[in-house]
Amino acid sequence: MPVMKRRSFGVPEMLLFLSVAILVIVVAVPVLLILYTSFFVDGHFNAGQVMSILSEPDIYEALLNSLFIASGTCIMSTFIGTLFAWLVVRTDLPYKGFMKTLFLVPFMLPSFIGAIAWKMLLSPRSGYINILLMDLFNLEEPVFDIYGYGGIMAIETMYLFPFVFIQVCGALERMDPTLEESARISGASLLTITRKITLPLMAPSIMSGALLIVLYSMAHFGTVAVLGMENGIFNIPVLIYEKIHQSAGSFDSIRAGTVMAAVLIVSAAFIIWLQNKVLSRGRYQIIAGKSFRPMEVKLRGLRIPLFIFCLAYIGFTIVLPTVTIFLVGGLSTYGVDITWENLSLDNYKFILFEWDLTRDAIWNSVSLGLGAAVITMFAGVMISYVIVKMQVRGKGILEFLGMLPFSVPGSVIALGVILAWSGKFGINLYNTVWIILVSYIARYMAFSLKANSAALEQVHDSLVEAARACGAGMGQALKDIVLPLVRPGMFAAFFLIFLPAMRELTVSIMLYAPTTRTIGVAIYTLNEDGETVLSAALAGIALIIIVTGQSVIKYFQNRKAG
């Protein structure tokens, strides 16, 4: 009589093993190496040396700057994000839906390109707005100086506030309107309701958005690198980059880098812990019931002024810098007046068809983006499947490892990848395109896991069980039932990785070699080298690629919905 024997190492175990292996190699090893290198000297734990490195003046200053810039950005972003969210969800502002979409546009624009644009507009000596104002009012001194803490915070706010905006919008939309209606019938005016009911109920969402901003701002490289150089302002990621870049791989500077990276890891962990605490303490059951439309606050006399304010904000923060990039990209030299005679497509032609450096950069970014997106998409489906659908022990560690890069800053990942793949384990990828690919995979794995997990959670187990009951084997059920249902998730994962990879700067800048520049690196270095118009032209092309990609996603999403 044939007996079905339970294999001790079957397909599930193999999937689990593969998933763990991928995440350990790609994510865990680099992060652990950073912690190890910073705390252990010659194999011995040495906290004293960590302290002495931290108290070096430049590192100490970078720490303070990171904190200062993050705090300022956080306060400004939280205020703006909450205000706009409230306006767009809860008031009778005109064209609310359209305005909401516009406020999310900064999500897809790379902030360092924005910083470059604002530098062209507001730098004290040659910024177009400064020159215009000085000419108009016969001023001796420039009105604005973008090269300071205020400028850096303002630019970071422009690109980071959507994190608060989207959190608060979501919470406001999901909130049960009867919570406010019951306050109203109790006799509370709209202002009282906003103050005593709505804002307290929104507080956890606002806080969690604000903490995200602190996290991202502390880890943010581009804006500070572009705008801070002039007055010697630098934060931790910028200093890590400089140490690694200038030292040509000397161990002291790598160690200094790892100590700073460790600081970033620890503060990120603290912020994530705090965020969880805030969210769990304040996870009110505020989503329930049959929803009538939430009440709209009538803005009355303020309706049109606030609408104009929103439009002006969008015009200033999105349209103006974008237009500036394209116009400056058309100039023959930076600094000449923007007139029809001075504009041409020569720069665009030059960087697209003639100059090897930029052509290589575009090619590198496209192929790296495609490669990372495809690999991460497939690995993500497999790991998500293990996490969501399989009853195996130890999948909690998978979840942790997979989501780790969400909170680990790009410069940390880059440094970790350098430590892991520079021959330490017999493989040396340094100065090749492969090391960038590995770091992209590590950086974007969390995106893929999120999209695929969400899709897999929609696939109820009974769907697979029904297929099995009909006589399909496990493989058959996966192929015919699960894969078709998670395809949208995979598709989303692909673009969630491909598009950010196209504009990536923080990681690539630490890893590039002369032939492995990416678009981001090329824009940044051209700008540093004073090739402002070429840098702007390349930035313009990057924007076109990103916006086109985003439109493709939108098109497919709408088609799916419709």
Added chain:
Amino acid sequence: MSYVRLVNVTKKFGSVTAVDKLNLEINKGECFSMLGPSGCGKTTTLRMVAGFEDLDDGEIHVGERLLSAKRRNFYVPPEKRDFGMVFQAFAVWPHLSVYENVAFPLRLRKLSSQEIDARTKDALEHTNLLHVANDSPDSLSGGGKQRVALARALAINPDVMLLDEPLSSLDPHLREEMRFEIKDLQRHYGFTIIYVTHDQSEAMALSDRIMVMKNGVVQQIDTPFNVYTHPANKFVFSFIGLSNFTDVAAEDAKVYVKGSDLILPYSGEERGGLFTMATRPSEIDFVAEGGLRGEVVRRTYLGDIVDYSIKVGEQFLRVQKGRNDVRLNEGEICGLKFKHPFWYDAD
């Protein structure tokens, strides 16, 4: 002595008329239910009384006060109406304690702190919440949360209490218990209740009068007894209680079950052609002699009740008998006698 008066009240959402020229008078201290399927306009009506929706036409008065009048462009906002309201999803504020939830409407009225405390405790006592006053409402069960909502609505001692499906988020047995609690509170405080529900048994149990609505139009306003025994039309008949509808045809002054030669006893107005007989399953008797011939095709025990499906001609009738009544077997031929049939036009 009408207290709440709705005159010609109309509400449109785009091209859909949610409530059409509704006229309604509710007495002081009455428990008045609005009953109907979802989308019939009952919740919209309640929300217009509360002030959350403006009218497109008509007026709403409570006592001497005019609350909404479209033509005069007059509208009192909800916070100025001094009503109590309880929502389906409880809507208790999770960031405030039970005590603070109930005290909230009192604090807004700038009362002295002693009075706030006294009235809050009074409301909490009558809803059996005094022992959890300092807890977060999130730690309470669904029934507990709904008591908090009730206490909050009671706190200002309103003349009118608006209840928007307050029990439909609760378990069935808790629902019955809360019905009696609401009734007791009304007896103690004497407020007028306007109650929205889609559950007919809830409406029957609680109300002095019931209004049945469909597609924004009133079908009947009457006592629970009359709505059940004298339904105004076929819709009300079908919405309240179990019902059979049998297609019948009149020919040569006789009424036949449609598609058969079975003759029905008919004593109504003279009709011709096709129409409908409406009967309640519990209002049909089995008779040995005479009656309408039918065949038992299915018998189901439901505990106290035995439920039969009887084939009459080409149609089926449901009959419910007590478990101690005559029992018939599947396949048996029986005679049916209808106690109070209603006759309606065919659809």
